[in-house]
Amino acid sequence: MRYIPNTDADCKAMLQAIGVRSVEELFADIPAAVRLKRPLKVPPALSESEVARQVRALADKNANADRYSMFLGAGCYNHFSPSILNHLVLRGEFLTPYTPYQPEVAQGTLQALYEYQTLICLLTGMDVSNASMYEGASATAEAALMAHRITGRSEVVMARAVHPEYRAVTRTYASQLGISFREVAFTEAGVTDIGQVRKMLSERVSCLVVQSPNFLGVIEDLTPLAEAAHAVGALLVVAVAEPVSLGIVKPPGECGADIVTGEGAGLGTGLNYGGPAVGFFATREKFMRHMPGRLVGETEDREGRTGYVLTLATREQHIRREKATSNICTSESLIANMSAMYMVTMGPQGLRDVALLNLRKAAYAKDRLAKVRGFSLRFTGPTFNEFVLRTKKKPGEILKGLLKRQIIGGLDLGRFYPELKDCLLVCVTEQNSRPEIDALAKALGGGR
Amino acid sequence: MDVPEGLKYTREHEWIKMEGNTGRVGITHYAQDQLGDVVFVELPKKGRQLRQMESFGVVESVKAVSDLYCPVGGEIVEVNSELERKPEMVNADPYGAGWMLEVKITQAKDLDNLLSASEYSAYLKQAGGGH
Amino acid sequence: MSGTGNTIGTRGLVLNEPLIFEQGSPGRVGYSLPPVDVPEKKAEVLIPKRLLRDGIPGMPEVSEVDVIRHYTRISQWNYCVDLGFFPLGSCTMKYNPRINEDMARLPGFAKAHPYQPEELSQGALQLMWELEQYLAEVAGMDRVTLQPSAGAHGELTGLMMIRAYHTSRGNPRSKVLIPDSAHGTNPATSALCGYRVVPVKEGPRGIVEAKAVAEVMDNEVAAIMVTSPNTLGLFEDQIVEVSKIVHAKGGQVYCDGANLNSVMGISRPGDCGVDVIQINLHKTFSQPHGGGGPGAGPVALKKHLAPFMPVPTVEKKGNRLTLDFKRPKSIGKVRAFAASFGVLVRSYTYIRSMGSAGLRRASEVAVLNANYIQSQLKGTYHLPYDRHCMHECVFTDALQARHDIHTVDIAKRLIDYGFHPPTIYFPLIVKAALMIEPTETESKETLDQFIAAMKRIAQEAEENPEVLRQAPHNPKVTRMNETKAAREPKLRWRPTS
CATH class of the missing domain: 3.90.1150.10 (Aspartate Aminotransferase, domain 1)
Known part of the structure; x- marks a missing residue:
């Protein structure tokens, strides 16, 4: 097998060094009753040319934006x-390392993510960004959970003009913790009904979640929505499913948003039948320690040289376990960096x-x-x-x-x-x- | 490990120094040593009521988090806001500038549940320093 | 004396490169756009001025050449699987086949829209349907949802399904049992589902013992989350009894499938009594890790949990494949659109390239490689659980600690020798662990080089410990001041003006 270098002779030498006669012996801990006594029902191996032909045949059955x-x-x-994005993310140095746990040999990923965090802040007008979430919908759900932690309140008011799948995902996440939901209608203008928002907001509400441009394509006027949320001590969460809009539309950070989430795939990653994508997540400085996800920070090494590390990790699951701000571990570093490459290429x-x-x-x-x-x-x-x-x-x-x-x-x-x-x-x-x-x-x- | 006389201690490694009916609270030299470089201290707001051994905040190093417990029940009358900017005071001077809270004690008998300096020293020895 | 002699670790020319924000000049561009072929209306004619932004101050202005140089330079500061041995325990850093990348980029996949009509998405749906069959077969389960975006996301999805299952039977229950050796995502996931975590201690053999589970199992336990093979690299050989105990009280058995790479074709979690398992495609099924994603965490499950799967599922109706959204008991959705589809393409391609026998061979060689390292380093490093391992072996610094040399020093010194360090200080139940997972894609020569480096480091610990304390010496930067980073968080660049 071309991906497994050890030959039978290599294996034999290793078995000898270990002091066993067969690989079988190494699996002795697995009880006989739960050993699989037949081959896996998976088709036999294909050569590279065969596999390429078969997979291409599947791809060809799909419509795509080149043909339609x-x-x-x-x-x-x-x-x-832009063509360079693909070439850069295919560099093994970006494609094949793990999460940067050893900063001395991961400065490339770390600096790129530090730049990504900065670019997201510049684009959204926010103070701090994390190093990425899975995608827009679950990032928005995590924002609702963060608002719940900050305010201690258990009701979410969400615009009906938010992407239906973002609403569905937020509901799935929040319902586990007994957080309730109410939806605000849209008007004949296609924007969230501010009158109804004001009626629904109360001191039981943790956050108002809106999207702009919303699912109906209409740009929301965020400033009065932020004022209405803040008047009752709730946070304004703004989801941005179309990040390209932020090249021209006023960023949520300038309109009073407390958390901005969204989908970054529009920044150069493409359709991919819906994924992989990248959820961006940015907030105000004062909420920094409540954020989910990885954060990259600047520091220096023992000789005073500037460098970057994963930081504020005490928020995360590997340290705080059941008290963590999220369970997220692997996120979307490569796609985040791809979106950063897009932003700097475009300028x-x-x-x-x-x-x-x-x-x-x-x-x-x-x-x-x-x-x-x-x-x-x-x-x-x-x-x-x-x-x-x-x-x-x-x-x-x-x-x-x-x-x-x-x-x-x-x-x-x-x-x-x-x-x-x-x-x-x-x-x-x-x-x-x-x-x-x-x-x-x-x-x-x-x-x- | 430095365990000053005259203070009372918890098994969770907080100390309290009483003056009249008010006690100043912090974490022990042993606790800060176990944590390593303290990078962040989260403290509550003044005025909050705490029960004895209720958690009032957290102290964090780069790779560890510890809950903080109030040795006595009472009202928080002062908070060391300096620690927001200078969490390293907890390492440098745990019994002095690294203090965290002042609590107005509700029931003096809470103090009876705490350890004296010699009891706490013995407790540390027994724990083998390997808490 | 920090030299590493005649080993693969060496110093090369590495270029400095500032932040992109400190580069460029006003008016320099790296992009091109097609001409405007429609009326050039001003933005404020179409959108009220108060909703428009003035510009994006601070965004760099650089050329295409600048972008390529910038990212190429900083990329060279990374260690990666393409460069060499990356024995990060529990992470399964195997080789990432390049054909997979080509397949994911075929226009029929990369340029397909998730909402395009089903009849024009049959290839994508067929790939998903077949992948579901393969993963179910490897795991010994009935169904698979491909929706979750990573391992922890899969855990969350799995536990939500378990919660929905219990709720449908009248009581969601309140607790989840988790062994102390578990990954931190397990307790964090339980908390996200509103469950209280009850820890279970491993027995002296490093595995969860049935009697320990029996002591804490009751009718309020929703599930046990067990990792098998576990983070010590040991097969949970009492898992069948554990499952029986948990099932007898109506609980569910969740298996963290992070370590599936050691048992493909050899033993199936589903045959051990497991009800739900997430499969990390970025570990076992060769999706490149990308410096922290994208991954995917499909969840395989038994029939009784199928009604609760997230929507949509992929169903076959005659010759036609379709996405099924009408599942009234479903937990709902855990992400937008169907899945991290591009990741699925890579793993599908991998499975077809490996085939049935190849998958089994991968597990066998992964386990052989781990045992080889274990046997060769035993004695030089302290081995807390002295028995054959599965895909990874766990050592400690106990023999080096007497020279005041610790796990972190050993790890950092390995970098000088040209290797990525193993996972360190995990699992938490082993003091100062060094957790080594070689995977099947490393040759005996590579393992021998690594073993030699580890032995030399042990020797250095005795003869010249300072060189370890100051390691690494060869990379662009030395050990970073993490205290400073956390005390004075600086999470972004800011314009100076």
């Missing part, structure tokens, strides 16, 4: 990834330009599609790169029709919102050209 015009977003966005101008390009293309598509007979805009609020169309025909049928023209036209919102069963969520990124958008309009019956 992709107008589907909904928390997983089709952005361009402040690139992040702004790509955001602006998304905004303008989506605005063009929004105008164009809203003019097609049988389609109208469902909400009036300002959007970034995603918007909701109300349709006369059933959204499912429309989407099916588009597939024939190699267009994946968006999301049938009825899947998550019964009240929006006549609606389509459409996403337009820098990857969608004007001719593609025009082709979509045409396919929907919009002429030209």
